[in-house]
Amino acid sequence: MKTVHTSHGLATFALTTFSLAVLPLAAVAVPARAEVCAIDDAAREVCLSAPAERIAALSPGATELVYAAGAGEAVVAVVDYSDYPPEAREVASIGSHMRLDMERLAALRPTLAIGWVTGNPAEQLETLEALGVPVFYLEPRTFEGVASAIERLGDLAGTHEAAHEEAARFRDGMAEIRDRYADRSPVRVFYQVWDEPLMTVNDDHLIGKVLTACGGDNVFGGLERLVPRIDDESVLGADPEAILAGGMGEENRQWLTHWEQYPSLTAVAEGNLFFVPPSLIQRPTPRLLEGSRLFCEKLEAARARR
Secondary structure: OOEEEOOOOOOEEEHHHHHHHHHHHHHOOOOOOOOEEEEOOOOOEEEEOOOOOOEEEOOHHHHHHHHHOOOHHHEEEEOOOOOOOHHHHHOOEOEEOOEEOHHHHHHOOOOEEEEEOOOOOHHHHHHHHHOOOOEEEEOOOOHHHHHHHHHHHHHHHOOHHHHHHHHHHHHHHHHHHHHHHOOOOOEEEEEEOEOOOOEOOOOOOHHHHHHHHOOEEEOOOOOOOOOOEOOHHHHHHHOOOEEEEOOOOOOOOHHHHHHHHOOOOHHHHOOOEEEOOHHHOOOOOOOHHHHHHHHHHHHHHHHHOO
16 A cells, blocks of 8 residues: 655555545446547646546635636535635535645545645645646636636536636626726725735736736836735835725725824825725636726726825
């Protein structure tokens, strides 16, 4: 009996456990179907002998994308905080995106896993592949990347038509936003992605691209890191005209109240402290369209207060 170890040391499981869970799927005679293939965000071609019927979505964003592709009925495993769409909450959870319960995942017999390029433990995804479960890596970083991810998942799950319709809806919505706000006067804006440590995004981040599409001028857009760490003094020095934050929850504005201690900040003086539910803007999914519209509305409100 071969045992596979992760880098955490304590998390081991027997290869035979996984094999016994997966082999019965292969032993069942099924009609021959055409192979389906797609290129993932790690530039790898992933091919399946038939459309995936049992999908493990290993991040909340992946869960939303699979459902958006019309393949929600195939989802057999998700991770913590996979709360959208509501029916995803009823699917078996196999731990967090940072630490997967491999034995429980094996028992669910996935025929495809949707991995997060930089969010899932690399050694666990490699183990899955070594044991015969194809892993399709996703991490959209552009609007087109979101639409393409939906289409590719639809191709792998056999829901091509539904996926391409949803991708087209997303593309059209984002194009409408760009067209509407392209010529608006810029608003100097700071987006707070976390509080301790204080973190923001640069222009290459997907959220940074939303700010640009809305006519925002990201005061930290030129920093090198996608998600830079900053401090209060940096924000005071940049003096943004508007501050947007998501907070730790869908209705928690606590991060914004922090800035009220600095009345000299233009954003505070002008009343431009805006809350946007984090799930609408911090996941690379079709709901980014709704979050983008909210961003644009907030920046338009800031323009109106000049």
